Amino acid sequence: MTLLTQTLSLPRLTLRGISKQYPGCLANDDIHLDIAPAEIHALLGENGAGKSTLMKVIYGLVKPDSGELLWDGLPIEVKDPAHARKMGIGMVFQHFSLFETLTVTENIALALGDDAGELEALATKIRTVSERYGMAINPDREIHTLSVGERQRVEIVRCLVQNIKLLILDEPTSVLTPQEVETLFVTLRQLAEEGCSILFISHKLNEVKALCHKATVLRAGKVSGECIPAEEDTTSMAKLMVGDDTPVSTTYPKKLGSSPLLTITALDLPSDDPFGVHLRNINLTVNAGEIVGIAGVAGNGQEELLASLSGEHLCRDGKTIRFAETEVGKLPPDKRRQWGLAFVPEERLGRGAVPEMSLTENALLTGYLTGMVSKGMVAWNKAEAFADDIIQQYKVKAAGRNAQADSLSGGNLQKFIIGREIMQNPKILIAAHPTWGVDIGAATAIHKALIQLRDQGAAILVVSEDIDELFLISDRIGAICDGALSPFKPTPESSIQELGRMMAGDFSQSTSEGSASQ
């Protein structure tokens, strides 16, 4: 702890009573926050707690309705991001804003604007800075050739080539493998030791505990508590995040099935998209009564694999994908659904649900095969009853079955979609990122629903970037990297380290711990 520096110097940044009202939602409500020089400060909170709004206020992207900012003890109004950068504030967004076809140097020069100077000098500076902080980057490479982890480095280096005093990172670890996370933390600690303040936004408690000196927890737009993460356990911090009434952790018994329901055999599928990932020799079996989890960093072929399973992208050979004994590789999505496939896509608004349609209409969207259509006419009363059932059984908070899908919160809409799929009694369920951006309460409900469906004998395939989630619910686990699948093994026999290596493309079985090899 840097107690000494804290007591001796003024905070680098102070927020006093920041409030921001959006139409229909008070995003920030009287927020107070101090960040000292050389401090790594965590901003903890669930999705929708107001973290993003707060950091946009600091970065000058959003004007607060009331409250003030103090910078090195002096009141200041951050006019816009350019002004923030001049003051020494750097920000790394969750979604990168990089041009795929430009080089690292060109991208950074674009972001810096007039301050960029000569490209060659900038390239040298990028090389020096990146080496100094242990984030090797070749400034001449084009962005599309870089992995997600490398792209994040570009974003961080972009902040570091300037004189930086406060670095804001928005959920930086969500796109990284566990090993990459470790490397990032080393860099961040080094930065902090040199006096840079870091605002680390996250909802992953273990990481906050491992990295941060102090934490401010937000809940529903308000500060719900402050703590020193090293002195807290994760449960107490989780309680601050979600409140007392939500169960925060459970474990589920693991099971293994034996009769294959979903079989992928030697699936090779080139992508239509020039920046897409080609699937290479995918082999996977999901048995009845088990959940198989696929981990992986985004953009490693998950989308392509899911599209080939849903039927959006047809295979050239029907045999490569089989549901039980039926060859479905060349069947379109509705035929696969008819067989008993249910599918929860990554994007819940758009694909999963039509944003401007009511919940009734969205119930019909995939439920139409369950007797809601006769002679070409929609039996709206059946669709309404189905929507009501989903809302009731999955405790979806909505104004009713006529509520528009986009009026629901992410967690509630996801519960609705999962409910809609599960209540059609699928034999196979494929779920992409089932709890992404969902609050802990809803996530737990979704996990329970998946486990229950598994126990009824369905085969479930979950693709997720959240390793903790995969370890929690999967019975067998593996990873996807660059369009290829790692070997899969029962979850208890795997470890986070091993899975991390597989996410990075190292599929070798034997590890230094000497764990099970086949």
Added chain:
Amino acid sequence: MIKLEPRGERSTTMAYLSPLLAAFLTMLTGAILFTVLGIDPVDALITILYVPISDTHGIAELCVKTAPILLCAIGLSVVFKAKIWNIGAEGQLLMGGLFGSFIALQLIEAEGFWVLPLVLIAGVIGGMFWAGIAAILKVRFNTNEILTTIMMNYIALNILLWAVHGPLKDPEGYNFPESALFGDASLLPILIEGTRVNFGIALALLAVVAVWVLMSRSFYGFQIKVMGMDAGAARLSGFKEKRLTYFALLLSGGLAGLAGVGEVTGPIGQLIPQISPGYGYAAIIVAFLGRLHPVGILFASLLMALLYMGGEMAQISLGLPLALTGLFQGMLLFYLLACDVLIAFRIRLKPKKAKTLQPLATETQG
């Protein structure tokens, strides 16, 4: 400083108010225009909007003019729901008129109840054929339907001109570019004796009801809506995008074709070069003005028909050019599009302040 601020959710009130506001602003601008031209604006607006329908004859004529606009617009509402931008109702209408005329001229001596349906079906096929070409190009080659349908309007017009100057010209017509008058069996029956109101308006109203049922009750209509709102969801749910595209385009083409054949077998009674004063284009405005909803489209069609009649009336009694109709149509669409911004945004009057930059990142709050 005037600022547009996102409402957060779409305002339903504004969605219904916007067409009315647009109509009001059109009248207002029209009034200003007339004042500048030295014409009494109240008098002019009365001439355009009231005089044409001030007697039963006028109301009958309104029905005659409404039929083709309504048929085109109700068809367009289906494709537009699918977010397929068929701008070619005019060409499809002309082809419907041409195909229907061809059959009618072959059956000029024929008698019997079967003649008219045959002629009408030929017209529908003509419209479907013309829209079908655009549909094939779109589905097979991913061609932009806005461009193909617009271009095909001109092709259709020229084919029609060729036909009426050539093969379909009345041999006994003193070389006028007109076909022979159709036989009685090919003509739409008059509904109200002593007027020109014919069976066409009944067909149009029937189409309105049919499309209403299609879009609100049938699964096909539901799929079309989903495809338009969210193509990704449609694909994932296993809806057949290509089949739906064909269906929607053929349906709108067929109805436009029916409008065309309804003109030649109705008020006109023969094939002439000018079978449409731009009904197919006006129908685009009507479809949006009516919020793509059958009832809204019905009212918007009546208004548009009135504008056509008002333009003629203004030409006769005020000496204004017929282009007035086009001007009012244009203003109506312009104001409608402008007012539609207010569905998703509200106007905020703010004191002038330092300029604020729009957020660079397009993330939502949270």
